[in-house]
Amino acid sequence: MRTITLAILLGTAAIGASLAPAASAQDRPDQKAFFQVYKELVETNTTLSSGSCTQAAAQIGARLKTAGYADSDITYFSVPDHPREGGLVAMLKGSDARAKPMLLMAHLDVVEAKREDWTRDPFTLVEDGGYYYARGSTDDKAQAAIWADAMVRFKTGGYRPKRTIKLALTCGEETTFAFNGAEWLAKNKPDLIAAEFALNEGGNGLLTEEGQRKTLFLQVGEKAAQNFTLLATNPGGHSSQPTPDNAIYELSDALKAVQGYEFPIRFTDTTRAFFAGNAAAQPGPMADAIKRLLADPADSAANAVVSASKTYHSMLRTTCVATLLNAGHAENALPQRATANVNCRIFPGETVDATLARLKALAGPKVTVTANQPVRPTAVPPSLDPKILGPARAVAAKHFPGIAILPLMSTGATDGVFFETIGIPVYGVPGLFIGADINRAHGLNERMNVKSLYDGRDYLFDVVKAYAG
Template identity: 50%
Template sequence: MLRFAAVLTAATLAAGSAAAQAPQPGEAAFRALYKELVETNTTFSAGSCTLAAERMAARLKAAGFADSAITVFTPPGAPKDGGLVAVYPGTDPKAKAILLLAHIDVVEAKREDWTRDPFTLVEEDGYFYGRGASDDKSQAAIWTDLLIRLKQEGFKPRRGIKIALTCGEEGGGQVNGAAWLAQNRRELIDAAFALNEGAGGALDKAGGKPVVHNIQAGEKTSVSFRLEAVNPGGHSSRPVPDNAIYHLAKAIDRIAAYQFPVQMNDTTRAYFGKMSGVVGGEMGAAMSAIVANPNDAAANAVLSRDANHNAILRTTCVATQISGGHAQNALPQRANATINCRIFPGESPAAVREALVKAVGDATVEVSQPPKGRGDTPAPPLTREVMGPIEKVSAQMWPGVPVVPILQAGGTDAKPLIEAGIPTYGVTGIFYDPDLGRLHGLNERIAVKSLMDAREFSYRLVKLYAQAK
């Protein structure tokens, strides 16, 4: 999962105030829960999400949750790809619940490549190390611990609170639990809105101080198109200009030169508007200008030089795979390429395909659209109901650090929930170093202080949401 990389070019330019680190109730129990979850292997090759879900369910039951409040589910034919839904009831039956979503599957990790055992949680030099220590077992542990903490307090929320811990977000071969729930058990996760991964805070490079606190509101959709050129071929000793590989190469070159137009929504307008003051200089001025006029060519040119900014300004398409020919001494009969597009919220794959066809400008090259999938998922609205509590708690914990909505250029499990009618936002309160915690890479880590601050942030935030009218 690609996270909020767009902020990182700005993250080294300014610094805010660090959050105060206060002792937290139940921290030892939280650490034990987090350790158990990280040390439960949930890779596709050798692990089991179902086992992780069962272990979290056991902790909830030990805290006093009734069996009726806990559902451990397994998609048919996928006994290791299970997940957990747990419900903390509210006092107002007319008030829709809040859903807290996290995935418990992790990217593969080879012991021989890591400095430490990836499935043993290690605390060292102010960091927790382990596969999933950040992505996304940090959030799954926070949500599970949160319900236990509220149960122990005897908290009486107006709105119900639900957690969903699901498998398959990393795309390694497991069934996607969030999509499965949305399609098959929608009633289990019904909610007014959901909180998910996909964003967080950025720390400066120099002193690890908070710079900006990002909230994900919307994400681009990944859709891959296929270019294919077909030709009768012939003997390579008698070349002709009508060559399938040549046609394909020219088509790819034209796509490389094509730039989709700038698009703006509430999230990107808020992002560029707020970040302009943080970044400053030429880039900051371009951010202000693009908000004022999305057709400003000069501002577009400046922002597009940065791959992270370019990624959230528009739909992007790039060649990622290519193949062609059937023999070294024969003219190619077939050549094809994969064009992976990240589609701006609200734009359809059909419209993107049409733009690619026009850019290619060659009737001998077919541009085929995938048989399923949609790219027109809208961004969830940035309402005061959602943003107000985030801004309030963030100001308490990180005074002076701006809260900035972002559009996610990558993908999370927010998409199937949004399509099912549940607005979903990336809200974690986890602040990352410029290396993004080495997510998906070697020696994944998260700062101990960042994790504990995020635990406190989520606790305060969810309580506000749960009591809101």
Template identity: 50%
Template sequence: MLALGGLVALASGPAMAAELRPDQIAFRDIYRELVETDTSAPTGSCTVAAGRMLDRLRKAGFGPDRAEVFVPQGHEKDGGLIARIEGSDPRAAPMLLVDHIDVVAARREDWPRDPFRLTEEKGYFIGRGVIDDKALSAIWVDSLIRMQAAGFRPRRTIKVALTCGEESSDAVNGVDWLLRNRRDAVQAGFALNEGGYGISDKDGQPIALYLAVGEKYAQSFTIEARNSGGHSSRPRPDNAIYDLADALEAVRRLSFPIRLNPTNRGYFSRMGPIVGGAMGQAMERLGQGQDDAATVATVTGDVTYNAMLRTTCVATQVEAGHAENALPQRAQATIQCRLFPGDRVEDVEAKLRLALPSGIDLTRKGDKGAPAVPPPLDPRIMGPAEKLAQRHFPGIPVVPNLLTAGTDGRYLSAAGIPTYGVPGIVLDPDGNGAHGVDERIRVKSVYDGRDYLYALIRAYAEGH
């Protein structure tokens, strides 16, 4: 029934659907099946999605020794898929294609259409996960099937891991689990992951391709003020809410030093001419290592550029008081810090403690393991990406980019596997509604990105 629905949608879709190549039609059906399999934590199952992708690999000739579903004990819905194509040169380190198949929850009553049905409308694919991140997962599976059909024998072994738990922090994380329990399935010389993307103008024309080289590490803290409280008819100067407000003001004033590394210097050098104007000139200067106060002030005036240059801490949640007619006995806030690669949690915590007023408690929330280790800006990674970009996206530069958010790549990089977010799929300036209602991506962007990434995989698989 699902397959029939996909065929009907294809036949009744836009004119572009009728012009698809046979290989694109096959890919679209993989993509459709992934999107139409609910993998959100509240109502879905990654294990079901992984099983459906395994079925496709089995039909393509991947036996149990080359593809399987794994399910962490006690997490029956949080399974994933591991697969491989053996390389011809045992001296060449394997490469890993990794991606998460879980998605953010989507309630039917919030959407004008079924979020777990792949819709094609006005040049866009629409549905939960179409961009975050099932397009890339479908490309990884599709690439294995295409290489198998072509009889391609890579020089280095190509491994694939589709995992769960990236979006749902309460569940087990599939990448972390594999590293702890099935290290052989993901051990590699380098990994390709989500996090890279293309940026476009308002008309969808590509401007640059971002290749993610490193990411920041998220660590949350709780700050709390306490008081004996009392009746609201007898207010006092010592008030837990006022004390928390003073602490929050201290956090707002807190600033960490900027850090320049090869990735953000490369970003500012290459993006400066594209941005242009006073900002573009300042970006170019910063990319050249000129970190004078005026240059830094100009660039960090943009919140995104500021986040790419330093550790940041910001208040994200507040909870206070226990009754509207009582003085508060407790007031607390969550502070989330995003650590620049190389900064230590202990040092950030110490700086927070020093900034906070006396009497405010500070507690670190959870243990997310070791911070991500930034991978090198390796010409063996950048070179093929740039060469193929000129074939698939003529005139569009590949730009190294430091992710200010986080991915599962932090587990791999901390384990000694350099991990890069590959570009190819070009996003709209508004972010395409990822995590929101009517998440969408241009149809052309998906097909163009697929072609680029397939060529890139083969180039890396054959490279030295």
């Protein structure tokens, strides 16, 4: 999961029930069985540098086989030049051939973690103070373990869904140049994953600092992530005789132009519904500004108020920001070359080419701008489909009474973009409540609230059955 929007939406809705720490949330036999799946998956190193998604997929596959799945129900995949970055697709056949399948998706790979930086071994699951600590405990092995566990429970419990349920566990989501299993499946095995819709990461619920449930979010759409390189070159020379032409200064001017540019405000059905549903819970000036901006996106005074929130600012437009710099070759020489990486998060409906054209115009003639490879697909926002929103809300009313669900467009990017390009709308399901620190995902001492994990597991199990029939 490359980013989560939830972290600073603390003012979005009335506070719900308290999520008290759980001394032990593993009392039920099914919870104990799930913990073994979760623990094994988390403790299997799946970093790009030294881990193996292929091993993790094989372990999940073995559990599915023990549960009663036939060899024909499980497909392992990898490519020869990336043997440790494989995944699997599993299938529970439905009873109605006319009902289109649904797809559960999660990624097995995790961000790198150095033992010397962590308080604990990042690949040993430790429970402490109501949290599970380990790399991947949240992103995305909680989701992957819940989906795998659900598939096991469906089979061993004799559940026969109306529609076929598919599970895709892939690798490569966290690293730009890794073999990406979701992309490979979309290009090479589209029939294997064909589905009416997919359920993915990107949703969640939000906990306050006091551990109270706040709001549930169903991700309906996301931005596209794209990197661009800005390059300034110059013959250089001796630093004792500077000239007006200087690669560092030219690059700096281009970056200042990018910094000062605001892409125009855009709304999708999702973001319009999010802001409309969120306005009433905001303080007076913010609520008024949101309403005015919804009525007139060109209202600059309303924009200034709403965009003071960095999350709202990013949800309203494409954003581009400098993230890396490299310049010069000697301390006593004029720079011959200066480069910068600019990371853009492109709003649904806008394109990489149009963003590139805008950056070129901002950078000016002395700086070249190129789109970095790989160029990911532009996200295709799914619809606010009542067949998706309805069951999610109905099951939430049972598991989390009084907690509202809002549609959310993620300001980041997931592997859902690859499946959307072949016509599978992808939704980030809620259920797992996380803290404002995003459970330290991608950072040091990543953790998952124990009670949140087990409560979310129960919710997601029931919501899959609600969709499957």
